Amino acid sequence: MNNTNxxxxxxxxxxxxxxKSALRSFLTLLGIFIGSATIILVIEIGKGAQAEIxxxxxxxxxxxxxxxxxxxxxxxxxxxxxxxxxxxxxSEIKDIAPQLTGRLPITYSETTVPLNIFGTTSNTESLVxxxxxxxxxxxxxxxxxxxxxxVLGYTSAQELFGDNFGNIVGEKITINRKQYEVIGVSEYKxxxxxxxxxxxxxxxxxxxxxxxxxxxxxxxNINVIVNDFKDLPLAQEKIAEKLRELHNIKGNxxxxxxxxxxxxxxxxxxxxxxxxxILLWTVGTIVLVVGGIxxxxxxxxxxxxxxxxxxxYKALGAKESHILYMFLIEALILSVLGFLVGSVTSTILYxxxxxxxxxxxxxxxxxxxxxxxxxxxxxxxxxxxxxxAAQLNVVDALRYE
Amino acid sequence: MIxxxxxxxxxxxxxxxxxxxxxxxxxxxxLDILKGVDIKISRGEFIALMxxxxxxxxxxxxxxxxxxxxxxxxxxLIDTEVSKIGSNTLSEIRNKKIGFIFQxxxxxxxLTALENVAVPSLFAGEEKNDKALxxxxxxxxxxxISHYPNELSGGQKQRVAIARALINDPExxxxxxxxxxxxxxSGKDVMNIIVDLHKEGRTIVMVTHDEELAKxxxxxxxxxxxxxxxIL
Numbered sequence: 325m326n327n328t329n330x331x332x333x334x335x336x337x338x339x340x341x342x343x344k345s346a347l348r349s350f351l352t353l354l355g356i357f358i359g360s361a362t363i364i365l366v367i368e369i370g371k372g373a374q375a376e377i378x379x380x381x382x383x384x385x386x387x388x389x390x391x392x393x394x395x396x397x398x399x400x401x402x403x404x405x406x407x408x409x410x411x412x413x414x415s416e417i418k419d420i421a422p423q424l425t426g427r428l429p430i431t432y433s434e435t436t437v438p439l440n441i442f443g444t445t446s447n448t449e450s451l452v453x454x455x456x457x458x459x460x461x462x463x464x465x466x467x468x469x470x471x472x473x474x475v476l477g478y479t480s481a482q483e484l485f486g487d488n489f490g491n492i493v494g495e496k497i498t499i500n501r502k503q504y505e506v507i508g509v510s511e512y513k514x515x516x517x518x519x520x521x522x523x524x525x526x527x528x529x530x531x532x533x534x535x536x537x538x539x540x541x542x543x544x545n546i547n548v549i550v551n552d553f554k555d556l557p558l559a560q561e562k563i564a565e566k567l568r569e570l571h572n573i574k575g576n577x578x579x580x581x582x583x584x585x586x587x588x589x590x591x592x593x594x595x596x597x598x599x600x601x602i603l604l605w606t607v608g609t610i611v612l613v614v615g616g617i618x619x620x621x622x623x624x625x626x627x628x629x630x631x632x633x634x635x636x637y638k639a640l641g642a643k644e645s646h647i648l649y650m651f652l653i654e655a656l657i658l659s660v661l662g663f664l665v666g667s668v669t670s671t672i673l674y675x676x677x678x679x680x681x682x683x684x685x686x687x688x689x690x691x692x693x694x695x696x697x698x699x700x701x702x703x704x705x706x707x708x709x710x711x712x713a714a715q716l717n718v719v720d721a722l723r724y725e
Numbered sequence: 726m727i728x729x730x731x732x733x734x735x736x737x738x739x740x741x742x743x744x745x746x747x748x749x750x751x752x753x754x755x756l757d758i759l760k761g762v763d764i765k766i767s768r769g770e771f772i773a774l775m776x777x778x779x780x781x782x783x784x785x786x787x788x789x790x791x792x793x794x795x796x797x798x799x800x801x802l803i804d805t806e807v808s809k810i811g812s813n814t815l816s817e818i819r820n821k822k823i824g825f826i827f828q829x830x831x832x833x834x835x836l837t838a839l840e841n842v843a844v845p846s847l848f849a850g851e852e853k854n855d856k857a858l859x860x861x862x863x864x865x866x867x868x869x870i871s872h873y874p875n876e877l878s879g880g881q882k883q884r885v886a887i888a889r890a891l892i893n894d895p896e897x898x899x900x901x902x903x904x905x906x907x908x909x910x911s912g913k914d915v916m917n918i919i920v921d922l923h924k925e926g927r928t929i930v931m932v933t934h935d936e937e938l939a940k941x942x943x944x945x946x947x948x949x950x951x952x953x954x955x956i957l
Contacts, residue, residue: 327850329852344835636831636833640825640889641820642848643813643816644812644816722831
């Protein structure tokens with residue numbers, strides 16, 4: 325017996341039937357395609373968030389400790405460059421650099437854009453692992469002499485000199501009405517260091533930033549690199565002890581500094597990204613399940629409407645498997661269509677969202693996963709009504725009006 | 726198919742029932758519709774089933790057509806005991822050996838006349854469109870093949886249904902008040918076709934309450950209160 329014939333014919337009949345009730349099919353599709361698209365976007369946004377975190381912290385070795393003044397109420401922190409020599413005595417510390425940051429309008433000829441000022445010492449070049457595209461980073465000597473020099477991050481160079489800037493070493497830019505000479509441009513790096521992103525920063529010798537540019541308006545912090553990851557807890561303890569001693573904090577008096585290690589910062593950022601991903605997944609699944617219930621609802625109505633038809637088909641020799649197939653194939657077609665519309669929609673949304681600069685990553689496996697999920701949900705929710713239809717008693721079904 | 730069956734397997738009777746009972750439970754009460762029906766129908770016979778409404782004649786026809794299960798008793802159709810077999814096998818037997826003609830036609834509304842006629846052949850494994858066309862011609866509907874049921878008159882619908890009943894060349898034709906929903910002219914047309922089917926050698930069991938129609942039959946089985954009252 326040629327069973328393929330039967331199923332092919334039943335499939336084409338199902339297509340015809342779905343086309344004839346186009347509106348109802350469309351309404352069912354709505355739920356499915358929204359769920360399908362949500363799953364794709366959820367994965368892509370999740371991946372984007374993950375990558376964003378990785379980018380932000382990629383330059384910060386996990387061996388880094390960040391010391392800053394708490395933004396807490398009252399009292400000025402005495403945390404400052406003066407603490408650095410004392411801290412250097414701690415044997416677990418490998419390197420240490422102050423960082424004074426703030427956002428200011430920067431001018432080159434007619435162009436004025438707000439950029440990050442990054443006042444620091446010369447060892448930041450190796451601390452951040454900065455690679456120079458043009459010129460050089462400033463030296464300890466530049467810092468001591470308070471030379472008015474700047475090193476531009478890649479993006480800030482683009483902002484000031486245009487996307488395809490040529491050699492700009494020796495050019496002069498204006499900050500607070502004073503002129504500074506560009507002595508170098510760093511390669512694109514991605515990510516941030518302390519409170520600022522690296523690429524749209526302007527590196528300035530610490531003393532210059534403190535005296536001429538930011539002063540008290542800047543945010544100050546100290547970045548510490550320890551010799552070994554294992555030294556982190558001990559180093560943090562010793563730093564706290566040292567700073568209490570240097571700042572003359574005794575007994576239960578509150579500390580005027582805050583110490584965090586990058587490892588735990590990365591961890592908490594990653595875990596919040598995971599939470600976000602789980603949340604989005606849940607939303608996607610709920611939407612899809614609701615879509616699935618939509619399928620079930622439509623199938624139920626369809627089974628009810630076609631009870632008599634099922635009776636006739638069975639009277640004429642259709643087996644349970646044929647009836648089951650007739651209804652399941654409709655659910656399957658709806659799911660596949662829902663997925664197709666959903667993937668087109670999410671692709672369009674992907675392009676729109678990525679244009680806004682929001683972090684989203686095109687992910688092929690998101691489509692595969694969404695497809696599998698959609699089909700499973702469609703079939704699972706389509707199965708029960710279809711099974712019910714297949715098992716209808718012929719006489720009762722024939723009598724149904 | 727049916728004609729290829731070897732003679733030594735075939736008994737004289739196409740249908741043999743013994744003590745066939747059917748009851749429905751309505752809450753605590755049990756309603757006995759058939760209370761022990763014994764009938765024997767030979768191959769090629771034209772039987773009319775008559776009886777007042779509620780006598781159980783339609784229930785009997787449904788059981789004979791394997792659309793319903795008896796509560797107890799035995800039913801041998803074409804030498805096979807069918808009262809206990811599974812629904813898929815029953816589907817297969819209905820498909821190949823029985824043609825149905827219903828009072829309310831029971832055409833599939835979304836299919837054309839031609840598609841309707843071909844449906845049983847599809848479930849037999851191959852859609853026989855050529856044969857369906859031939860059958861529609863033989864019932865005078867060659868110019869209605871692409872019409873949907875709602876575009877056909879009652880008489881035309883019933884003729885489509887008859888063509889459909891014949892597509893798999895069944896030995897047994899079951900007709901439940903085939904002219905019940907028709908005017909007298911189309912009723913007569915339909916009856917003539919059924920008589921022709923009998924002349925071709927098919928076994929026909931027809932439920933009717935019309936004495937005039939019963940005259941076409943070889944035998945009339947009268948059912949009353951769930952038992953055979955008399956056979957004429």
